[in-house]
Amino acid sequence: MIVKTTVRFLYTCKQAFNKNNKLGGNQVWIVGACFGAGLAAYSTVIKHAEMASLSIDKNNFMAEPITDSAILKANPSDMKTKMELMIMKIQKDFCKALEAEEDPETKFVVDRWLREEGGGGITCVLQDGRIIEKAGVNISVVSGNLPAGAIQQMKSRGREFVGSGPLPFFAAGVSSVIHPRNPMAPTIHFNYRYFEVTDSSGKKHWWFGGGTDLTPYYLNQEDAKHFHSTLKAACDKHDKSYYPRFKKWCDDYFKITHRGESRGIGGIFFDDLDTPSEEKVFSFVKGCAESVVPSYVPLLRAHKDDPYGYHEREWQLIRRGRYVEFNLIYDRGTKFGLYTPGARYESILMSLPLAAKWYYMHIPKEGSKEAEMMEVLKNPREWVAEGKSR
């Protein structure tokens, strides 16, 4: 497999990498924490990522795994191994599904990067394509000691760690935002992540978090139902209470508070999921991640060549301005990341659209398609009837 890179990338990556080395622990956390923003970026170049002979099928991945093959092979049932291989496959499957919708010459550029302190990531970017205006599909697999700020944040959410010494952690996640060019095709964001923290007593704390949400520019009720019912089906297989709980959590989280409107039509969102068992939650999270392609790609395919004009493009750009507002003002991962000295801002800001616009006092005309969209953004709806899934 050929992993593409450019000299330009290399130049900045090295700068960032050196910076990170000086900053130590904080960086570890950024990579693990910026779930809303993109888990990975920057690169050390690998021109030909020749993989060792593993039972692990390299065709499942966009680049060589982050963790050494020998370690993966020796620990096949460790959740760290399972999560890394799962998110790498999700990354590959999603990138390939998106490339299949693009012009044949338009492919993801792959950046694989490593951290001295432990771990690294694979960033896949597609920019300025005919179908996809900007897409990032990132994975990261990192470890180290938790910085004080991260410990504080976890404790405030109710986690109790024994002792006051350093807390070794492991985090693995996949994170993605896709902004299509056609205003009739929606934007999607998803992120699934796994955390392990070992406290002074040797106790391993673990939990999963994540979610998938959709941001259409024009309301298509059939699409909304398809998207939500695909997510609901993935949830219902594991716990009938998940979809209603996580759907509401998503509506509450992706709010552009100052405008009193949602970023999009929601989906699911959850954090700190650590019951009933590691295996069962992993299986649920895997199911959610696998539902991204069937929930989204049919919508992209259906609308990527829809006719549209200047008016629709303008509206899309205005809504992308609102996407920027949410990500820069409210998104926890983005804020946390950017306020940390030496943050990998290119990674964190990869979720921003290629283009956005701001008009003073823009209000859609009454009765217009744009006003119809706004009505739903102001008043989140239920898209799937109780107990039903498609």
Added chain:
Amino acid sequence: MIVKTTVRFLYTCKQAFNKNNKLGGNQVWIVGACFGAGLAAYSTVIKHAEMASLSIDKNNFMAEPITDSAILKANPSDMKTKMELMIMKIQKDFCKALEAEEDPETKFVVDRWLREEGGGGITCVLQDGRIIEKAGVNISVVSGNLPAGAIQQMKSRGREFVGSGPLPFFAAGVSSVIHPRNPMAPTIHFNYRYFEVTDSSGKKHWWFGGGTDLTPYYLNQEDAKHFHSTLKAACDKHDKSYYPRFKKWCDDYFKITHRGESRGIGGIFFDDLDTPSEEKVFSFVKGCAESVVPSYVPLLRAHKDDPYGYHEREWQLIRRGRYVEFNLIYDRGTKFGLYTPGARYESILMSLPLAAKWYYMHIPKEGSKEAEMMEVLKNPREWVAEGKSR
């Protein structure tokens, strides 16, 4: 004078106005505090603002003053009167100077709005012109009781108020951001404001704040020198220490910290200025505000018709993305405003450009004009030799 407005504006203004009424004191503060973002917005319609027979020349203003004419006439030497009339004249002069650079049919739209609790503002907006892509020139004149958060913020900056009762305040300011269409013409932002707070002992605390700063897309050393030396001349008339102090304050404030670069090439920035006397600081602030037109309009005139192509426009849009990053992530007025429930977001966000772009890992080519600009943004320069002013 005919004050233009539209039904669309009126509709939203009334919504916002009702919201504000419910929220009370906080709103007063937002209007006074959002100096970095636009002091005013929304409107109640006045179709023909017929002014009473005043010695005050209505031709100096974009709309009727906010304070009742009788009160202004009765208190000609009160700083509140002087500041209101000064900022209104600055608003008119700047709007007219900008309109003179535009196509004849392109004019500012004027929104005059009033608050039930006291005061109001005049918002002037020009959007999507041939020369000016987006411009806002706002004044606000508001009064009421300071909310707890504002008191805390002022105390943390060293202000000492006697007693613990409500603190009546008055704030008047002018605030503006101009984004020209031509990438060879720079963006300007300025804001000048006056605060009065009366504590329980009856003591009147007062201070001025403000600044002017320039954001070019391509470095033009002559322009930078002209801009800075005009500001320096305005400072030097009052205190030779002002320009170096306030130039540094500006460089420190307008930093996009996560990128390690400045928003632009700076200018001057100051706050809490309350010596040597109210009259003297007013005279200094008036001088600064009057220096906006001569510092900026010649640059706009010189470059508004410069040839440029797709490449230059792209770079301008990328830099405008950085402008958005600064305003949404770091600007104190914007942050404070948007986090306050019921904030007048259209006013606060008026400083955002009409259009912006984000490319993953965009780095200008070595030796390019764009790289030259970046070098200055990474390493702020001195533009005027010590002791010199043009």
